[in-house]
Amino acid sequence: MLSNPSVVLHDVTFAWPDGAVALDHVSGAFGRGRTGLTGLNGAGKSTLLRLVAGLLTPTSGRVALSGTADYLPQRITLDVEATVADLLGITPVVRALRAIESGDVDVAHFDVVGDDWDVEERAVALLSATGLPTGLDRAVATLSGGEAVLTAITGVRLRQATGGGAVALLDEPTNNLDGSARERLYELVRGWRGALVVVSHDLALLELMDETAELRAGSLTTFGGPYSAYREWLEVQQEAAAQALRSAEQTLRKEKRQRIEAEERIAHSERKGRKDAANSKFVKAVINERRNSAEKSAGSRRGMLDDKVDAARVAVDLAERAVRDDDRISVDLPDPGVPAGRRLAVLRGADGREIVVQGPERIALTGPNGVGKTTLLERLLSTTRPASLGAGYVRGDTDATRHIPSTQRGGAGGEVVTERVAYLPQRVDVLSDDSSVLDAVREGAPHVAPGELRNRLARFLVRGAAVDRPVATLSGGERFRVALARLLLADPPAQLLMLDEPTNNLDIASTDQLVDALSAYRGALLVVSHDGAFLDRLGLDAEVRLDAAGNLTEVRR
CATH class of the missing domain: 1.20.20 (F1FO ATP Synthase)
Structure with a gap:
């Protein structure tokens, strides 16, 4: 047990109303510094944070805190009329201060302010230090998604500094943040003082932690050091x-x-x-x-x-x-037949500059949030893909050619010079919940014998009775592997694979499995991602950067 911990879990069990057990007799503690909480998808990390925050009550056992908890969930619900002060969580104090400044001497205003007479100045200073807009009355709708997340995290930091939250709890704070926003978050975390527990699969963020905790099979293991040191141990x-x-x-x-x-x-x-x-x-x-x-x-x-x-x-x-049995994907995929030099797609910037995707190249499409990376992929796919194959997947004859124009003047677009294209969107909703796993995969490979597909699915860690289960019953990690298998096991195999933020919401083990699968793919790869560590593992040939004006810049590696 850690000395002088900020959070102590005493034999905590939590079951949902339907009886499903999310946590089973978990004991452990978090220290007073920065702790990275890791674990497989479905291990119960988010549930554990909500228990610590008091949003859920343990079925049995007890959670003890040193003070209070301030919790920021994965998804921040934003009211279009909300202000920056609302996002920071200081609106009541700001209103009371302004009422007092206008001459209202109601005792209730002084009670609300308490000792926070300089909260506006401190809020502006923190926002400025993080590179964020400083107007407290500014509408949240004018912020980018990354700015909104960083502002909310700054609010947690501000409240903790004033004693409003002794333990800060952040759940996957870097999801959907672009590279610039991530760097600003890292800087914010580097200067963090006080107890902080972060659920994350972001390796760069986990390296900033003082301690690493892993939730696995009902056991919470805490290690003194960042994630890399924990992995070595x-x-x-x-x-x-x-x-x-x-x-x-x-x-x-x-x-x-x-x-x-x-x-x-x-x-x-x-x-x-x-x-x-x-x-x-x-x-x-x-x-x-x-x-x-x-x-x-x-x-x-x-x-x-x-x-x-x-x-x-x-x-x-x-x-x-x-001995851990975390399996690795090991699969020999069909050869898509993509010789070096074959043109598969052309990316066209708003200024008319063209970048050709050819042969089995691996290219990352990067750029700040909101510049249109997902839109560019969707334009490449066009709206004419065969409905019978389901959204998110395109397949055609080897020698087919399709021109896919930009749908908006001045935006980035291009054309695909093959119909054998596989696409995995950010939300893995390309599978029908009513289909069995085997039927879902057979949609992309209708001529492959079911027995052979079962063998191939086993190499994607989908085995035994799981092959016949309805898609609706799959866990998030299982659903992702089935969607990936559906694309990579297609017959004929895709010559161009396009992935849009594939590591969002994937745990570290699932990201490893994705890298394993992509290592076996011999076609061209075009991937949108803000996860630099993931991109570094793909063996990229080039990075194509998209800016807000729709222009493309190619950097060869």
Whole structure:
């Protein structure tokens, strides 16, 4: 247990009204510095934050806080008429201050202000330091999405500094932030003072943490250091666990072998006893005495050896639990037949500059939020894709050509020079909830035998009965892998794969699995992402930057 923690969880269990258990007997603590909370999708990280914030009540167990909690959820609900002061959470104090300044001496105003006489000045200073608009009366609608998120986080920081929130809780704060907004958030976190718990899969953000906590299988493990140090420690632990498992398995094989050998000796002794009795070599009383003694000895030996086998089996079970079984995607994908130099798509900027996507190139499309990256992908796809294949996926003949014009004058657009295109949008809603997993994947590969598709899905970690489950019953991670498999297992295979912010809402393990799958893809890749660590792992050939004017700039790597 951490010394002097800010949050302590005492055997916390939480179940939803339908009986589904989200957290099961979780104990642990968060320190008074910056803690990065990690874990697989569905592990219960967001639920845990809401329990700490008091928005949910444990089914059993107890959450103890040092002070109060200030919680910022993944999605910030914004009223179009809200102001920056509303987003900062200081509107009541600002109104009371202005009433007092206008001459209203109502005691209630002084009660609201308390000690926050300089809250406006401090708010403006924090906003300015973060590079944000400083007008407290400014409408939130005039802010970009990234600015709104950063303003809300600044509000948490401001309230914590004035004692309004002893423990700050941020849930995936970098989701949908562009590179510039992320850098401003990182700077804000670097200067953070006080207790901060951040749920995130952003590796750069996790490197700024003083401690790393992982929620896994009902256990909360806390490590003193950033995520990279935690991973190094965990790898050492896993190597030791794997060695312990190998030793336990070797011991179990040895005990089983000795049990078999002992049984053979016992059987040999029994055969010899029966032979001696048949030959009347000994008198009957001596034979009976020896038989009874041998049976007792054999029973005792069997019991002792059985106990050793059972103990070895228990040791193997315990060692197996210590070894993580986070699978990696390992798949040999069909060859889309994309030779070097083949033109697959042309990106066209508002100024008329063209950038050609050719051969099996890997290109990142980057730029600030709001400049139209998603719009550019959708224009490339056009509105004429076959409805029978479902939204988000395009497939056609190898030699087909389609021109896809820009739908708005002056905007970035272009054309796709193949109809064999796969597209994964930001929201993975390209699958029908009523379809089974197998049927959903067969839509893209109708001529592949179901048995072969099952084998291929297994390599995407979708196995056994999960293949026949309705899509509606899948977890977020499972749904993502099925949507990805539907694109990558298409027949004929896509020559160009377009992904729009694929790592949003993916945990670190799922991002690893995505990288594994894309490593096996031999077609061209065009990916929109603000996740620099993810892009660095893709082996990019170029980065194409889109600016607010719709112009494109290519940077070769």
